[in-house]
Amino acid sequence: MILFVSGEYPPDVGGVGDYTERLRAALGNASCPSDVLSRREVGRWDARSLVRLVRRAPPEGIVHIQYQPAAFDLLGDVCLMPVVLRRTRPRVRVVTTLHDVRVPYLFPKAGRLRWRAVQLLAHSSHAVVAADERDLDALRPHKRYVIPIGSNVACAPPAGYDRAAFRQSLGISDLTLAYFGLLNASKGLDSLLQVFEIVLAARPHARLLLLGGSAGASDR
Template identity: 40%
Template sequence: MRVTFLTGEYPPMQGGIADHTALLARHLAPLGVSSSVLTARRWQEVAPDSPDPAVHPVIPNWGWRCWPAVAGFVRRHRPDVLHIQYQAAAFDLTGWVNWLARFLRFLPARPRLVVTFHDLRVPYIFPKAGRFRWLSMLALARHCDAVICTNREDRHTLERALRKPPRLAYIPLGSNADPQPPPDFDRAEWRKRYGAGKNSLLLAYFGFMNASKGGEELIEAVALLRQQGIDARLLFVGGEVGHADPTNQAYAARVRGLIQRHGLEAVVFRTGYVDLPQVSANLLAADAVVMPYRDGVSFRRTTLIAALRHGCPVVSTAPVNPAFIPEIRPGENMLLAPPGDAPGLALQIARLVDSPDLRRRLSEAALELGRLFDWPEIAHQTYQLYREVCP
């Protein structure tokens, strides 16, 4: 079976969609799937010397010109499945990809069309687009042969919005960083890099910075903890912003300003973009990973899944609707604060101080929860969906 992934980002570009696409292709290979990647020409700016023949950076841009470019590729290469990895920001918020599936349906001998919605955030398209933005999301879902949602809430939303939904599958995301620290990793020595001793509370935040992830509440919480005499230290693991949405620079600047305002420069650290063994070592060195999402904890966040796979105690925020995420048991496998509540977040983090038993129980429960996101199983479910839609 030949599958082409249409994606706005791909390694070495930085981003969750890039990592997911590469990992999915890798785990589909043992099932007999030959994968290729169709992306924009700007990929060559990041990987000018890449010899990978499976990557085709031939899309001029994600405006209207992507339609004939994709159609031409499909006619030449004839994949069995065109799998769109959708996130609005990865396609420059333009909305043209949202109507691509409808356009491709008119092609003779077209491939089966599958879309993974990494989230349901709408594209900008143009000023005052209003309801047309949501309609463009529904158009993409309606004109594909199958839709993959990465969480139950998004699947429920699409089921209610579409009169005649196509095949709707819930297939979770996998981790973009499984435990693989350097061979000489020593936790105590690694913590010394950040001035963290036995009595310190080293907190990690993993992933890019944007307003939905609650960076400001995190800084406020660290400041509150230190005011209580707790040696709280914060480590930002990974790059600050990705290739897909550089507009997050403004929010990252606000967070940096807040760090300065509270005088936390000496206890807040940044790794910048580092390789996977370095990411793994930093997560394993932390006492907890804190991800205070403003829209509530969700399994659409691959960095959260990575923290679980590492067995990190996790402090996050309450989901909008707990019924859609029953695997999370507050106080048992995760600590949850109200979204947007810095004092509440600090209160939950403080529970970890002088409580090694709680940290141990949360760590063990995180590992158990992390087993739900096994890449071979994710690839198997995706392959089965391909087989259902292919004639």
């Protein structure tokens, strides 16, 4: 039995929720049962969420934490989950997936404190899955199992897809920068737009293509 702990989950809109739902579906197809603990049951991810986690955790099996700071209200309590589970559910193995640990500036030294909390989360987990190569490199010396994340976006062009015609319909030039994802504040779009202004000054025919929806549930 696998219990997923995710700050967002459908019908919430967000990449973490979509990833978790698709992973659960794939595991279900492999006859591996799972359940999910999300915001709908927890409400706010403060210290009380740790109590709910212990109540929901199986006596043995896996608890898989889908960590993204904004989805967990930018609170550090979630980083204590592996420690709490090791003490209360010793036969449970904890896996943590780090989706995006770099969030906007909050106050002086907040970044250092947050990274220490993430390190506690990662080091107290039995295995870590990471989306960012920098996180993988930082964690490999300290963890036995550090795994690159798999994609939840299937490569499935529509029927009759013609690349040249599709690009022409969107006015895509030979020099096009593409951004794929939700328009969340934590994604750094302001920096991308500033850089694109520099590119556009040098290459007036350049285009910026934004692929995705509006802000996800974690930014609302």
